[in-house]
Amino acid sequence: MSEYPAARLAEQTLAAHARSALAGAGFSRRDFLRGSGALIVTFQAAGIPGTQPAGSSSAQGLGRPGAALDSWIAIAEDGTVTAYTGKCELGQGLYTAQAQLIAEELVVPLHRVTLVQCDTELTPDQGTTSGAQSHPANFNRSNLALAAATARGALVQLASERLGTPASRLEVKDGVVRVAADPSRAVSYGALVGGRKLNLALDPNAKRRQPRDWTVLGKPVPRLDLPAMAEGRFEFVHNVRLPGMLHGQVVRPPAVGATLLGVDERSARDVPGLVKVVVKKNFVGVVAEKPWQALRAATNLKVTWASGAALPRQRDFHDYLRQQRPTRDTLLVDSKDVEAKLAQSATVVKATYLHPYQMHGSLGSSCAVADVRSDQATIWSPTQGIHPHRNTVAMVLGLPPERVRVVFRMGSGCYGLNGAETVSYDAALLSQAVGKPVRVQLTRKDEMAWENFGAAFVVDQRIGLDEQGNIIAWDCETWSPTLGGRPGASTPGNVITGFLAGFEPAPFTPRSPAPDPESFNNSSNAVPSYVVGCVGARCEGTGGVESERVLAHAVRSPFWTGPLRSPQRLQNTFAHECFLDEVAQRVKADPVAYRLNHVRDPRLRDVLTAAARAASWETRPSPRPDLGPRGIAGGRGVACVLYEGDNGYCAMVAEVEVNQDTGDVMVKRLVVALDCGPVSNPDGLQNQIEGGALQGISRALREEVTWDDHQVTSIDWRTYRSLTLGYVAPVVESVLIDRPDAAATGAGETSITVVAPAIGNAIFDATGARVRQLPFTPERVKAALAARA
Amino acid sequence: MSTLSLKVNGRSHTLEADPATPLLYVLSDDLGLRGPKFGCGLAQCGSCTVLVEGRAIRSCVTPVGSVAGAEVTTLEGLGTPDGPHPIQRAFVEEQAAQCGFCLNGVILTAKALLDQDPDATDEQIRQALSAVLCRCFAHVRILRAIKRYAREMAR
Numbered sequence: 050m051s052e053y054p055a056a057r058l059a060e061q062t063l064a065a066h067a068r069s070a071l072a073g074a075g076f077s078r079r080d081f082l083r084g085s086g087a088l089i090v091t092f093q094a095a096g097i098p099g100t101q102p103a104g105s106s107s108a109q110g111l112g113r114p115g116a117a118l119d120s121w122i123a124i125a126e127d128g129t130v131t132a133y134t135g136k137c138e139l140g141q142g143l144y145t146a147q148a149q150l151i152a153e154e155l156v157v158p159l160h161r162v163t164l165v166q167c168d169t170e171l172t173p174d175q176g177t178t179s180g181a182q183s184h185p186a187n188f189n190r191s192n193l194a195l196a197a198a199t200a201r202g203a204l205v206q207l208a209s210e211r212l213g214t215p216a217s218r219l220e221v222k223d224g225v226v227r228v229a230a231d232p233s234r235a236v237s238y239g240a241l242v243g244g245r246k247l248n249l250a251l252d253p254n255a256k257r258r259q260p261r262d263w264t265v266l267g268k269p270v271p272r273l274d275l276p277a278m279a280e281g282r283f284e285f286v287h288n289v290r291l292p293g294m295l296h297g298q299v300v301r302p303p304a305v306g307a308t309l310l311g312v313d314e315r316s317a318r319d320v321p322g323l324v325k326v327v328v329k330k331n332f333v334g335v336v337a338e339k340p341w342q343a344l345r346a347a348t349n350l351k352v353t354w355a356s357g358a359a360l361p362r363q364r365d366f367h368d369y370l371r372q373q374r375p376t377r378d379t380l381l382v383d384s385k386d387v388e389a390k391l392a393q394s395a396t397v398v399k400a401t402y403l404h405p406y407q408m409h410g411s412l413g414s415s416c417a418v419a420d421v422r423s424d425q426a427t428i429w430s431p432t433q434g435i436h437p438h439r440n441t442v443a444m445v446l447g448l449p450p451e452r453v454r455v456v457f458r459m460g461s462g463c464y465g466l467n468g469a470e471t472v473s474y475d476a477a478l479l480s481q482a483v484g485k486p487v488r489v490q491l492t493r494k495d496e497m498a499w500e501n502f503g504a505a506f507v508v509d510q511r512i513g514l515d516e517q518g519n520i521i522a523w524d525c526e527t528w529s530p531t532l533g534g535r536p537g538a539s540t541p542g543n544v545i546t547g548f549l550a551g552f553e554p555a556p557f558t559p560r561s562p563a564p565d566p567e568s569f570n571n572s573s574n575a576v577p578s579y580v581v582g583c584v585g586a587r588c589e590g591t592g593g594v595e596s597e598r599v600l601a602h603a604v605r606s607p608f609w610t611g612p613l614r615s616p617q618r619l620q621n622t623f624a625h626e627c628f629l630d631e632v633a634q635r636v637k638a639d640p641v642a643y644r645l646n647h648v649r650d651p652r653l654r655d656v657l658t659a660a661a662r663a664a665s666w667e668t669r670p671s672p673r674p675d676l677g678p679r680g681i682a683g684g685r686g687v688a689c690v691l692y693e694g695d696n697g698y699c700a701m702v703a704e705v706e707v708n709q710d711t712g713d714v715m716v717k718r719l720v721v722a723l724d725c726g727p728v729s730n731p732d733g734l735q736n737q738i739e740g741g742a743l744q745g746i747s748r749a750l751r752e753e754v755t756w757d758d759h760q761v762t763s764i765d766w767r768t769y770r771s772l773t774l775g776y777v778a779p780v781v782e783s784v785l786i787d788r789p790d791a792a793a794t795g796a797g798e799t800s801i802t803v804v805a806p807a808i809g810n811a812i813f814d815a816t817g818a819r820v821r822q823l824p825f826t827p828e829r830v831k832a833a834l835a836a837r838a
Numbered sequence: 839m840s841t842l843s844l845k846v847n848g849r850s851h852t853l854e855a856d857p858a859t860p861l862l863y864v865l866s867d868d869l870g871l872r873g874p875k876f877g878c879g880l881a882q883c884g885s886c887t888v889l890v891e892g893r894a895i896r897s898c899v900t901p902v903g904s905v906a907g908a909e910v911t912t913l914e915g916l917g918t919p920d921g922p923h924p925i926q927r928a929f930v931e932e933q934a935a936q937c938g939f940c941l942n943g944v945i946l947t948a949k950a951l952l953d954q955d956p957d958a959t960d961e962q963i964r965q966a967l968s969a970v971l972c973r974c975f976a977h978v979r980i981l982r983a984i985k986r987y988a989r990e991m992a993r
Contacts, residue, residue, distance in 0.1 A: 140937025140974055271933055278938030279926040279945065281873030281913030288872045296867075321839070321856070340867055341859045412973045413877050413885060413939045461877075462937030462974045493878040732933055736979065740936055743975035766882040766971065774944065775968025778977040 086126040086244040088203065090196040090251055121173075122151065122196040124204070128224050128239035130155060130162045134193055135175025136183040137167040138274065139433065140462040141797050142733035143183055145273045149729060150188060153258055153266040154197030157224040157238070159273075167435045167457030177434030177535065179465070179612065184729065185696075188793040198255035207241045260727050260789030267787075269732035286458035289418045289429045291486040295324055296340040297479035298347035300333040301495050301545070304759035305607060306357020309333065316351035326350065327482040332549040334475060336483050344492070359758050360607050367403045367507045370528045373604035375559035380566050381575045381599040382582055382590070390522035390596040394513030398632050402624035403822040404506035406754040408497060409613055410769060413461030415468030416490035419476035423484070425452045430473040431460025434535070438470060441541040445474050445550055446481055464744075466501045466544075466611035470536050474546035494764040499545040501611025502754055504529045508624035513596070518636030520647055522596035523580050525625070529617065530606030531557070545609060557605050571694025573617040574802070575599050577625040578691060579647040591650035591691050608754070608761065614744070615798040618693060619805070623823060626688035626806030630671065631819060637670045640687050640810065650691065652724050652788075656700040657689050659722035659784045664702035671814040682707050683717070686810025688803040692795065698724040698786075699799035701742070703807035704779075707815045709834055712827030714812060715777070716746050721800050722784040726791040738800045739781045745804025746779075747772040750824050842906050846871070847915030857903025862886045864902045865912060873913030873942050877971070884943025884970030888912050894950035913942045916949070925949050925987040934983035936974035943970045948984045956991055 122132040132151045138144035144164055152159045165171055167178070175186055187193040201221065208226035209216040212234055220229045227235035260267065277283040302308070309331045317323055317335060322342035327334045333352055337343035361369045391397055418429040426446055432438040435455040443450040460469055472491055480487040506529045513522035533543035533554040541547030542554045569582050569589040576582050580597035582590020590597075615622075633643035641661045648654050660666075666685070673684055684707070689700035704718040719742050728734055751770040754763045763769035805823055813819050818833035844851045846869060853868055860879075865871045865888065877885025879898045886898035889911040916923035922930075925945055935941055944967065951958055951966040958966070963984055972980060 140935075140939075142936070271930065272935075275933065275935055275938065276922065276926075276930050278935060278941050279913075279929045280917055280922050281871070281915075281942065283872065283938060285872070285875070285939065287875060288866075290867075290870060339859075339863065341856070341863045410973055411939075412883060412937075412971055413875055459937070461939035464973070490876055493880060493882075736933060736936060736976070739978050740975045743977050744973070747975065765878060765880055771971060771973065772975070773968055774940075774970045774972055774977060774980060775964045776977065777964065778975075778981070781978060 086242050086246060088124045088200060088242045088247040089121055090199045090249045091121045122200060124200060124238055124242055126239050126242045128161060128237055130157055132193060133165050133172045135167060135173045136178045136187055137457050138459055139178060141737060142272055145270055146184055146729050146733060147187055147193060148273060149265045149270055150194055151197045153263055154194050155201050156221040159265055169435050169439045169455045174436040179433050182795060185793050185795060195255050196251055198257050199249055199252040202255050203249050204238050204241050208236050211236050266729050270730055286429055286431045286460050287413060287416045287490060289458055291420060294486040294488055295336050295338060295483060296343040297334055297336045297487045297489040298343040299475050299495060300347050300350055300352050301499055302354050304357050305360060307354040310353040310355055313351040317346040317349045320346040320349055325483050327479055329478060330551040332478060334479050336479050336487055360756055363756055370507050370530060370604055376561050376602040376604050377559055378561045378563035379601045380563040383598045384596050386596050387522050387524045387598040391511060391513040394521060395516045396514040398512045398635055400510050400628055400631055400821060402508040404620040404623060405823060406502040406505045407613060407748055407752045408500055408502050408754055408769060409464045409467040410771060411461040411463055411467045414491040414493055414496040415460060415472040417473040417476040418488045419480035420486040421446060421477055421480040427454045428473050428477055429456050429458045431458060431469040432473060437538040440538040441536045442477050445541050445547060446477055464614040466535055468496050468500055471544040471546040474541060478550060497764050497769060498761040501533055501544060501609040503613025503616060504610045506620035510624060510628040512632050520579060520594050523577055523594050525599045528602045528604060531603045531610050532606035533609045534611045574621045574690060575601055578653060591653050592647050593649050594647060615802045619802050622690050622802050623805045627809045630810040634671050639668045639670055641666055642668060652698045653689060653691050655786060656698045656722040656724050659786060660700035660702050660720050663782060663784045664720040666702060672817040673814055676817050679709050682709055682815040684811045684815025686807045686814055688806035690802050692799045692802060697794040697796055697799040699803055701803040701807045703811045705808060705811040705815060707812055709816060712831035714750055714825055714830060716779045716808060718779050720782045723799060724786040724788060725796040726793040727789045728785055728787045731785060734785060734796055735783050737797050738783045741800035742781045742804055743778055745801040749805035749808050753824050842902060846910045847912060855902055857901055859902050861897040861900045861902045861905055865897060871912050871914060875942055884947060887943040887946045889946055889950055892953060894947045913945060924990055928987040929983045932979050932983035932986060934976055934979035936976050940972040944980055952988055
C-alpha cells in the first residue's frame, strides 16, 4: 500500500515546492506563481458554463460575495502534480476518485498526484459536497478533469516542438511524452516545464481521455487515506491541536423552544481549569484548559430556562402533520384529470405510508477548532461547504467574510447535515470570547437531541386500475415537516447554535394552493417511476401512466430538520415502491413484471431486470402461495428508483425471514443492480452500495427519533437504536452496469433509497402482512400480522 | 491533581492529572494520540477503545488513576516503526472502512478477542463487536478483514 501517498493526505500537505512558496507568502497563490517552475492551469469555477451542477446553485450554497477563487492544477518541474478541489472526502472515497481522475487525464502515476481539498484560501468554490453531486461535478462538468486535460494537451504541444514531431505522432505514458514509432525519443513533463512558469487558461474544448483508454480510472484503486486511518495516524478534525488551545463545551436548553433566564456563573467557579463562562443571547458555553474540566464545568453550571411550548404527542404525530396549517404546497405534476380517471376506474386502491424522523447519528460527535482573533478567524471544520460556511461563521462572529478562513478537516461520517456547522459556530463563539484557540466536541446528547433530523413523512396514495388491471391514474399527496436546514451562505439560524446566538431560521413561507409546475423536477423522487411526468409538452418521467398528480405539503416542524442521506427521496420511494406492490398483489401480478409493464425508461428497466436475474427471481404474484400463520416465513421483495429523477439507476431484491411469533425480521440477502454511468472505481462503488444497503436496513428496521412532552428522548445509542457490528449482516451482491459513454451520476445515495420498500415487500411476500410504517419494529410487524385477512 | 505514571505503547509518561479524569482525555489531549476517539462518552460505541494488559477497555469511562502502571496500547501502538500490524494490513487489504472513525474500536476489539481465542467463530466475533458501532455500515468488509487476520495468524 505504500505506493499511495496516504501520509500526504493525512497531513494535507502540499507538494514541497508549493509548500515552501505558499508558507513564505502567507498562503497567497500569487506568490506560489513566483516560485519555482510550474505549469499551471487556472480558471474560475463559476465562470465556465456547466462547471456548476445544473439547477442547484442555491442548494449548493453559492452566492457569497467577492470574486470567485480560481481553480487550478499545477505540474512542477519535478513532475509532481498538485490539484485543488472544492469537493471533499467525507468517507465516500472522493479523494481517491478525484486523484484517479487527475492521474488519468494527465497520464501520470497516481502517486504523483496530491490533492488539496476544501480550504477557502486555496481551493475553488464548488458549493457543498452533497446531494450525490460531487463526483459528477468534477467528472462531467469539467473543473478538475478539464484542467488536467488542458495541461496534457499543452504539454504534448510543447513536446511536439521539442521533439520536432507532430503531436498526432506522440503518445503519453507515466508523465513522459514520446514518439509513438520511436519511444527512445521522449521528454518528461518535468523537463518540459523546466524552470519556466507556464500559466494556461482552461480550454473548454480540451480532449478528455476515452474510457477505453483508461488505465487508472475504472480500476479498483485502494483508498489512499485508509492506511493512515487503520494505523491511527490520520488527522480527523477531532485531532487538530493548536498551541495554547483551550477546550469548550456548550450548555443546550433542556427543552425544545426554551429560552435563557439566567446563568449562575459562581456555580462552576470551583471547577479547576475553568477559563470563562460565555453567554450570548440564548447561547451558553464554558471554556476550560482541559476537555474534562470543560465537561465538568458545563455539568455544574446552573442555568435557568423558561420552558418552551409543549411538543405534539408522538403517538399521533402523523395525524398532527396532516392537520397542520398553514402549509407550503408544491405540485410536482398534475394532468388535471386524476379525479375523473379515478372515478372511471374499475378498481381504486388506497394506502397511507408513514416515516419517522431519523437522525444522522454520526459515530464521533461533531467537533471543530476555532482560532478567533480580534480581526480574523480560522475555523477547522468538517463542514460539507467551506465557502458558504465562511459566510455564516463571519455573520455569527460579526467579522467580514474575507477575514474568515475555513479549513476542512474530515469528521466522523456525516451522511448529510450532522452537527458540523453548529459545532463550528460553537467553537467560533467560544474562541471569540476568550481570544484563544478553542476546540469543541459535542457530548453525545448535545449531538443527538439538537441535530437537524431527516424529516418525518405522511404519504397518501391512490391508484386507479382498468378492467385488465393496468394502472390508469396515480394520485399522491404528502405532508412533511421542516425547520432550518443547511445554513447556506446567509442563514446561520438554520442550525441550533446560530438560532441560540440570535439568528432566525429561514422563514416558513406558506403557499396554498400550489401553483402549476413550470418544469419537471423529480429531485425528491416525489413522482413515482410509473407515471409519464408531463409538465407542459415535455414528459420526463420514467413511466407510462398518463393521469398523474403529486402534491407535496411542507408544514412547520417542532424539531430542526435537514438533509439526511437520500433526503425525501428515501421517504417517497418507500411509499411508491410498496404501493406499487400492493397494486400488483391486487391484480395478482408478479411485482417485477408489473413494474416492467409500467416503466418505459430503458436504463431503469435494465437495472430491474439485472437485479431480478442476479437474484434468480421466481416469477409469481405476492404473497407466496404456501402462507402459514406461525413460525419462520421467508419471502422476497423488489424496489427500484431513478435517484433524484436523473442521478443514478438502482434496483434491489431483498430476501427476508419473518419470525411470525416475535415479529422479528431477518434480512438474508440483498441483490443490488446499479447504473451510475461510467464506473470510476468499482471497489469504491461497491463499498458505497454495501454501506448504503446496510444503513438502509438499520433505518428500515430500527431507527426512529423519540420525544416526550418537551424534549427529544433519543439521546444516546440505547435510546436511538442503530444496528451494531454484532448484527448478522446479509450478503450484499452487486451488479454494476458500466456505461462508459454516459454521463457520471452520483452513487452514494442510491442503494439506501430502495432498501425499506424492498424489505417491506419481502415481508408481505413472506407473510401476507403489509407494514406501512417505518421502522418495521417487531411490534408493528406483529400488529400487521394480526391484521391479516 | 496527582502525579501519575502511565505506560503507553511501550513508553513511560509522568504527568499531572486528576486521577478521576477518563483515560481517553489523557491519551488524546495530554499525549496527543490519534487512535482513541471520543464517540459517545458512555461506553456504548467503542470509539475510545484501548488495550490494557491486552484487554479491550472503554477509555472514555475508565479513570486514568485506575490504569497507572499498567501497559496501555493504542491503535498507533499496534505496529512497529517498520510497518503496520497484520490486523491493520488486513483492514487495508479488504478496504474495510468508509469514514474510518470506527476503525480504532473495531480493530482493537477484534485483536483482543483473537489474541485470546485465535479460533473464534463468526458468532463469537460478532458477539465481541455487539457494542461497537460503524455508522457507515462497512459490516461486510469489517468481518472479512477480521477473518483474514485470523487466517493469517493461524498460518
